[in-house]
Amino acid sequence: MTAYSALNAAQLARLEELAGAENFSAAHAERELRSRDAGHHPPQLAECVIWGRDAAQISRVLAYANAQRIPVTAWGVGTGLEGNAIPTRGGILLTMERMTRIVEVHADDFQVTVEAGVPHKDLNAALARYGLFFPPDPGANATIGGMLANNAAGIRTVKYGASKDNVLAAQVVLADGRILQLGSRSVKQSSGYNLLQLFVGSEGTLGIITQATLKLVPVPQHMSAMIASFADVTQAIEAVVAVRGAGLDVAALEFLDVTNTLALNQAGTDIPPYPTLLMEIHAAHAATLDEDIATVRALCAACGALHFRATADAAERKTLWQARHHAYETLVRNHPNERIFIMDVAVPISAFPQLIAHARATIDAAGIRGYMKGHAGDGNIHIELPYATPEGLEVVKGVNGAIVREAIRLGGTATGEHGVGIGKRAYMAQEHGEALVVMRQIKQTLDPNGILNPDKVL
Numbered sequence: 001m002t003a004y005s006a007l008n009a010a011q012l013a014r015l016e017e018l019a020g021a022e023n024f025s026a027a028h029a030e031r032e033l034r035s036r037d038a039g040h041h042p043p044q045l046a047e048c049v050i051w052g053r054d055a056a057q058i059s060r061v062l063a064y065a066n067a068q069r070i071p072v073t074a075w076g077v078g079t080g081l082e083g084n085a086i087p088t089r090g091g092i093l094l095t096m097e098r099m100t101r102i103v104e105v106h107a108d109d110f111q112v113t114v115e116a117g118v119p120h121k122d123l124n125a126a127l128a129r130y131g132l133f134f135p136p137d138p139g140a141n142a143t144i145g146g147m148l149a150n151n152a153a154g155i156r157t158v159k160y161g162a163s164k165d166n167v168l169a170a171q172v173v174l175a176d177g178r179i180l181q182l183g184s185r186s187v188k189q190s191s192g193y194n195l196l197q198l199f200v201g202s203e204g205t206l207g208i209i210t211q212a213t214l215k216l217v218p219v220p221q222h223m224s225a226m227i228a229s230f231a232d233v234t235q236a237i238e239a240v241v242a243v244r245g246a247g248l249d250v251a252a253l254e255f256l257d258v259t260n261t262l263a264l265n266q267a268g269t270d271i272p273p274y275p276t277l278l279m280e281i282h283a284a285h286a287a288t289l290d291e292d293i294a295t296v297r298a299l300c301a302a303c304g305a306l307h308f309r310a311t312a313d314a315a316e317r318k319t320l321w322q323a324r325h326h327a328y329e330t331l332v333r334n335h336p337n338e339r340i341f342i343m344d345v346a347v348p349i350s351a352f353p354q355l356i357a358h359a360r361a362t363i364d365a366a367g368i369r370g371y372m373k374g375h376a377g378d379g380n381i382h383i384e385l386p387y388a389t390p391e392g393l394e395v396v397k398g399v400n401g402a403i404v405r406e407a408i409r410l411g412g413t414a415t416g417e418h419g420v421g422i423g424k425r426a427y428m429a430q431e432h433g434e435a436l437v438v439m440r441q442i443k444q445t446l447d448p449n450g451i452l453n454p455d456k457v458l
């Protein structure tokens with residue numbers, strides 16, 4: 001394991017010079033602001049914060065950091081949940097918060113080139129006048145760099161795919177300061193090893209993403225949101241399989257347990273207190289949308305739905321999805337003296353009911369509370385586990401471990417979209433076997449001094 005020493009005054013001064021004084025701070029407040037992400041992992045302070053400005057500046061900083069063995073942890077806006085961006089070894093916190101330029105919109109090609117620090121909601125607001133949007137949506141206003149680095153996904157993955165499916169090219173700075181252009185603006189690419197995708201999901205451990213060219217899609221003409229309630233979880237999941245199997249243009253297929261329906265209702269919805277599916281369907285024509293809604297209604301009824309409601313009203317649809325996005329904040333408010341451990345696993349859709357049953361039994365056996373919601377159309381579940389004490393956290397970690405191992409056993413993965421960070425490293429060997437050794441070899445090749453985001457992923 002690489003040994004890192006505390007930065008001395010000469011190193012700090014040189015970093016300030018390389019970054020530019022206006023892009024450098026060793027102030028405690030700046031470091032503390034970026035010492036923890038949105039998850040449960042304990043905070044750690046970097047020794048200085050550097051605001052990235054462009055590839056050339058980042059290249060200068062990395063080349064020096066590499067020569068001096070100084071750890072560098074990239075930071076988007078810190079909405080990760082697995083400690084992915086926590087600077088566990090001090091060193092440099094390299095934030096992309098000032099790299100927010102939309103470099104060029106290629107509207108006729110359905111593409112945009114952006115700097116890595118652009119938050120995805122800001123990007124979509126700017127793209128609205130072109131009638132286009134970037135579909136991956138993790139809910140939080142995450143940066144494009146953070147989304148690519150974590151391969152973030154969210155509620156619309158069932159139709160549009162995750163971040164990895166929506167990127168064509170990227171500019172990346174390696175640990176030694178080399179600047180690479182990966183991929184191209186061609187939608188079809190068959191040239192050489194797919195290095196672009198190596199950096200997607202690498203959590204800042206292989207290089208720093210400075211720019212990316214993203215795929216865009218037209219804003220749909222007609223949309224409907226639907227809510228279906230079921231007597232039990234198994235029926236709800238049967239409906240997920242039926243709706244997916246019907247070949248409809250489903251753009252979101254979300255599962256909520258009863259507790260989460262109550263949390264959403266606190267944020268303005270009126271959802272019956274049962275296991276629930278929230279769905280969104282897109283169509284090019286109003287008549288097609290009506291037909292699709294009728295099909296979904298019939299499929300849900302055949303699976304035993306107790307209630308079904310569909311709306312094409314834009315305001316009602318917006319309230320529903322806003323409430324879904326704020327369900328976590330509502331849960332936090334409902335547990336004022338507790339912290340919330342959020343876990344994320346994914347399995348093949350056929351194994352989803354088995355995973356949910358196992359999770360529920362594990363949570364109940366541990367005598368704790370667990371709130372489930374997830375991107376059911378992708379077989380992805382998130383479970384929120386409140387705890388109040390260090391002992392409580394250990395119990396929660398035990399439950400988390402049992403569910404993760406079951407997900408892998410069922411042919412799934414330790415993380416569908418939150419990444420490995422610190423929290424999921426323990427399961428990498430079970431999931432990847434010998435491939436983990438190859439991952440370590442790749443890391444050694446690209447970052448032989450181990451300066452990029454130490455302690456993460458591997």
Ligand SMILES: Cc1cc2nc3c(=O)[nH]c(=O)nc-3n(C[C@H](O)[C@H](O)[C@H](O)COP(=O)(O)OP(=O)(O)OC[C@H]3O[C@@H](n4cnc5c(N)ncnc54)[C@H](O)[C@@H]3O)c2cc1C
Pocket residue numbers: 037038073074075076077078079080081084085096116117137138139140141142143144145146147148149150151152153154155203204205207208209210328329417418453
């Ligand atoms: C309430 C809530 C709900 C969420 N729901 C979802 C969800 O539904 N789906 C989902 O996918 N995620 C979800 N997330 C997780 C989170 O939003 C995503 O992981 C997001 O991609 C993190 O982006 P960020 O900009 O905040 O990055 P950060 O958290 O700052 O960093 C994430 C990782 O990316 C690295 N990184 C950041 N920028 C760069 C760069 N330019 N180059 C290289 N590496 C970089 C960091 O080092 C770190 O490893 C949720 C989070 C919260 C708080």
